Amino acid sequence: MGRADLTREEWDRLKPHLPKSGKRGGRWASHRRIINGILYRQRTGVPWRDLPxxxxxxxxxCERHRRWSADGTWDKILAAGLADADAEGRIHWSMVSVDxxxxxxxxxxxxARKSPPRVSGRTTPRQRRPDEGLGRSRGGFTxxxxxxxxxxxxxxALLIxxxxxxxxxxxxxxxxxxxVRRLDGGRPRTRPDHLGGxxxxxSRRNRRYLRRRQIKHTIPEPKDQRAHGKRRGSRGGRPTGFDKTIYKRRNEVEGTINALKNFRDVATRFDKRAYVFYGTVTVASIRLWLKP
Incomplete structure (x- = not known):
């Protein structure tokens, strides 16, 4: 067992949600060794060819990570892990933050090639984007x-x-x-108790959306938006409420980002395709949820 390989407890959590062997016999053999290889590459950022x-x-x-990113297998594994965590009471719904x-x-x-990538005869990659999730910003190519x-x-939840x-x-x-699916049946849970941002x-659009879904939220209003509302008078609506104490908990999502970026393959994007990089971030999320 390597320094950052899956522990026995983590493997016991993950194993029930992995795909079973198909008609081709040993097509999906050695799940644990392959996943440890994927995690090693994500943690260190080495090229695929340099894996031990x-x-x-x-x-x-490399091919298994690409295929599972394309057909949504990583998404299904993460969804199953979230369902288990919710059943165990490990999801803190009291405060969810976006960032x-x-x-x-x-x-x-x-x-990346402009033509759609071919994964298999019947598989269409998820998260397929014509821009491949890449653009120019102040930080350069990001x-x-x-x-x-x-x-x-x-x-x-994630979005690239x-x-x-x-x-x-x-x-x-x-x-x-x-x-988040419920193991005991019923509708999946889609609303937190409180949202921070x-x-x-x-924006007025975001606040209308949150009010319509009856989601309490703490999002500070910029000075220019407050001034615009005052100029409109009664048509500007009520001033938005803001609780400084609740807002301090927004550092929790910043801690989530720090945990994801401990994976060097997430902190620096090496993948050409957006769907592969989305799978990379999803695998990092799965690893975080496997920890007790």
């Missing part, structure tokens, strides 16, 4: 991870966009991705 021999053939490890972080794209992330994090500093895209337009998209998420 103890993980088997590098191409097998984003920019990831510098390595030069190897550029130059992409951006938008996420909702719960109080335990672990992610509930180009680096120059704003935060406010992505809040609704991120919130719509919060969907920075000034960048303050």
């Amino acid at each position: 021999a103890r993980f088997g053939k590098w191409k097998t490890v 984003s972080t920019s990831c510098r794209a390595h030069q190897h992330a550029a130059g 992409c951006k991870i938008h996420l909702a994090g719960e109080g335990g500093r672990r992610p509930l 966009t180009p680096g120059q895209w704003g935060d406010a337009p992505q809040l609704i998209l991120v919130m719509e991705r919060i969907r 920075a000034k960048a998420y303050s």
Whole structure:
């Protein structure tokens, strides 16, 4: 067992949610060794070809990560892990915060083919984007991870966009991705008790959306928006409420981002395809949820 390989407890949590062997016999053999290889690469950021021999053939490890990113297997595993955590009471619904972080794209992330990638005869990659989630911003060639994090500093939902895209337009998209299945039946849980966000998420559209879904929220209003509301008088609506004590808990989502960026393959994007990088961030999220 390597220094950062899956522990026995983590493997026992993960194993029931992995795909079973198909009709091809040993197609999905050696799950634990392959996943440890994927985690090793994400933690260290080494090229796939430089994986240590103890993980088997590098191409097998790389191809399985690519396939599971394309067909949504990593998404299903994360959803199953969230359901288990919710049943055990490990999800802190009392406060969920939204935030984003920019990831510098390595030069190897550029130059993806314009034609749609072919994964298999019947598989269409999820998270397929014509822009591949890459753009130019002040930081250079970047992409951006938008996420909702719960109080335990672990992610509930993820979204990948180009680096120059704003935060406010992505809040609704991120919130719509919060969907935690209940093991005892019933509708999945999609609403936190309270939502926190920075000034960048303050907009009339976002506040209307949160009020319509009856989600209490603490999002500070920028000075220019407050001044605009005062100028409109009664048509400007009521001033937004703001609780400084609750807002201090927004550092929890910043801790979530720090935990994700401890994976070097997340902090610096090496993947050309957006769906592969989304799978990379999803695997990092799964690892965070596997920890007790």
